[in-house]
Amino acid sequence: MKVGQQTELFKMKVTESEAMKFAVAIHDIPLAKKDGQFIVPATYPIVYWQKVELPWLKDIGPLVHGEQSFHYKVPLLTDHSYYAKIKLVEIREKTGTSGKIVWLVHEMYGYQDALKKQPVFTGITTAMFRPEQEGES
Numbered sequence: 001m002k003v004g005q006q007t008e009l010f011k012m013k014v015t016e017s018e019a020m021k022f023a024v025a026i027h028d029i030p031l032a033k034k035d036g037q038f039i040v041p042a043t044y045p046i047v048y049w050q051k052v053e054l055p056w057l058k059d060i061g062p063l064v065h066g067e068q069s070f071h072y073k074v075p076l077l078t079d080h081s082y083y084a085k086i087k088l089v090e091i092r093e094k095t096g097t098s099g100k101i102v103w104l105v106h107e108m109y110g111y112q113d114a115l116k117k118q119p120v121f122t123g124i125t126t127a128m129f130r131p132e133q134e135g136e137s
Contacts, residue, residue, distance in 0.1 A: 001056040001057075001060075001088070001091065001104075002056075002088070002091075003088055003089060003090060003091055004087070004088065004089075005055070005056045005087070005088045006085055006086060006087035006088070007052055007053070007054060007085050007086045007087075008085065009083050009084070009085050009111075009114060009116070010048070010051075010052050010083065010084060010085065011081055011082075011083055011114075012045065012048050012081065012082040012083065012084050012110070013081045014040055014044070014076055014077070014078055014079070014080050014081070014082065015078065015079065016037075016038060016078040016079055018047070019031070019038060019040040019041070019044060019078045020038075022040070022041060022044055022047060023040070023041050026041060026043065028041045034075060034077060035077070037077040037078050037079055037080070038077065038078040039075040039076065039077060040075070040076045040077070040078060042070050042072070043068065043070060044076060045070065045076070045084065045108060045110060045121065045123050046068060046123070046125070048084060048108075049086070049125070052086065054086060054088075054106075056088055057104075060129050060131070061129055061130070061131075061132065062129060062130075063127050063128070063129050064127060064128050064129065065125070065127050066103070066125075066126035066127055066128055067125075067126050068123060068124065068125045068126070069123065069124050070121055070122070070123040070124075071121060071122050071123075072120065072121045073119055073120055073121065074112075074120055076110075076120065076121070082110050082111060082112065082120055083110070083111045083112075083113065083114045083116070084108055084109060084110040084111065085108070085109055086106055086107070086108045087106065087107050087108075087109070088104060088105075088106055089105050089106065089107050090103075090104070090105035091103070091104055091105075092105075099130060100130065100131055101128050101129075101130055102128060102129055102130075102131055103126060103127075103128045104126070104127050104128070104129075105124065105125075105126050106124070106125045106126075106127070107122060107123065107124055108121075108122070108123040108124075108125065109121075109122055110122070110123070
């Protein structure tokens with residue numbers, strides 16, 4: 001695992017049904033509308049973390065979600081497709097009384113099109129894991 005690793009560009013198809021389920025789950029109802037379509041909750045892109053493979057996270061064990069933030073140029077709308085990629089931008093290690101913890105900071109970049117000409121959002125997500133300690137199995 002090293003800083004700079006990133007996914008390929010992937011498609012985010014935002015359906016009204018999935019956006020509504022997400023909004024209900026996080027208690028963010030009712031959704032606002034723009035041009036007759038619903039504006040999805042600000043944290044909605046986190047859904048795609050479960051849908052895209054992050055090779056550097058393979059075989060690290062349980063991952064705990066830390067904090068996240070999203071910054072938008074325009075809101076995400078239902079019934080649209082967007083394109084995104086996720087990049088590992090920072091690795092921090094900390095050793096405490098219970099052992100080593102590794103913090104991973106990721107940035108997610110969202111675009112209006114596959115050519116990446118129109119940025120839509122940037123998201124920052126921090127997650128942590130405990131690497132297997134020597135002597136553990």
